[in-house]
Amino acid sequence: KNEVEQSPQNLTAQEGEFITINCSYSVGISALHWLQQHPGGGIVSLFMLSSGKKKHGRLIATINIQEKHSSLHITASHPRDSAVYICAVGPGGGADGLTFGKGTHLIIQP
Amino acid sequence: GAGVSQSPRYKVAKRGQDVALRCDPISGHVSLFWYQQALGQGPEFLTYFQNEAQLDKSGLPSDRFFAERPEGSVSTLKIQRTQQEDSAVYLCASSLVGLRYEQYFGPGTRLTVT
Numbered sequence: 001k002n003e004v005e006q007s008p009q010n011l012t013a014q015e016g017e018f019i020t021i022n023c024s025y026s027v028g029i030s031a032l033h034w035l036q037q038h039p040g041g042g043i044v045s046l047f048m049l050s051s052g053k054k055k056h057g058r059l060i061a062t063i064n065i066q067e068k069h070s071s072l073h074i075t076a077s078h079p080r081d082s083a084v085y086i087c088a089v090g091p092g093g094g095a096d097g098l099t100f101g102k103g104t105h106l107i108i109q110p
Numbered sequence: 111g112a113g114v115s116q117s118p119r120y121k122v123a124k125r126g127q128d129v130a131l132r133c134d135p136i137s138g139h140v141s142l143f144w145y146q147q148a149l150g151q152g153p154e155f156l157t158y159f160q161n162e163a164q165l166d167k168s169g170l171p172s173d174r175f176f177a178e179r180p181e182g183s184v185s186t187l188k189i190q191r192t193q194q195e196d197s198a199v200y201l202c203a204s205s206l207v208g209l210r211y212e213q214y215f216g217p218g219t220r221l222t223v224t
């Protein structure tokens with residue numbers, strides 16, 4: 001089974017700060033997903049990547065397949081970025097579904 | 111366009127009751143996934159359908175859990191004789207085909223077993 005570790009588990013920052021969330025996994029995969037979940041809300045897919053780097057607005061995701069590591073960056077953070085950010089990988093480690101990290105709870109204070 | 115919908119959004123069941131949770135995927139999406147998310151945890155995989163075929167049910171926690179997608183569209187997750195440890199949010203996601211395409215998640219069904 002693939003093990004997915006995220007760090008930090010909790011992060012509080014001031015508006016405008018540059019944010020980095022890290023994800024590492026144990027078994028080779030075909031793709032890695034970064035997801036956003038607001039309290040009481042559904043999950044929104046931010047990125048799906050298998051190599052290199054993707055950018056969407058203030059969000060940047062990178063992946064290093066050899067090191068089995070990915071990072072999600074948020075530039076010029078804003079209070080509306082406050083949410084849980086979840087890293088998920090798949091397939092790999094047996095099951096056909098995604099294997100998820102426990103999430104990083106991000107709070108951006110004004 | 112319509113996204114993934116799930117019903118009911120909230121369900122309270124007494125221990126021992128059977129429940130049925132429904133998922134309507136995005137039209138045309140071949141693959142459908144069910145996940146279970148316990149409070150404060152990341153989701154965990156339950157089962158996966160490609161059209162009407164259940165290709166992987168390795169994540170179902172016990173034989174009390176059963177999922178079906180008889181016509182390759184709507185799916186139902188059924189939990190028999192619910193237990194308190196079944197309390198969680200049950201998420202459904204769909205994708206064009208398999209894991210090589212982005213997954214779109216429904217809002218989830220929050221099940222509370224009392």
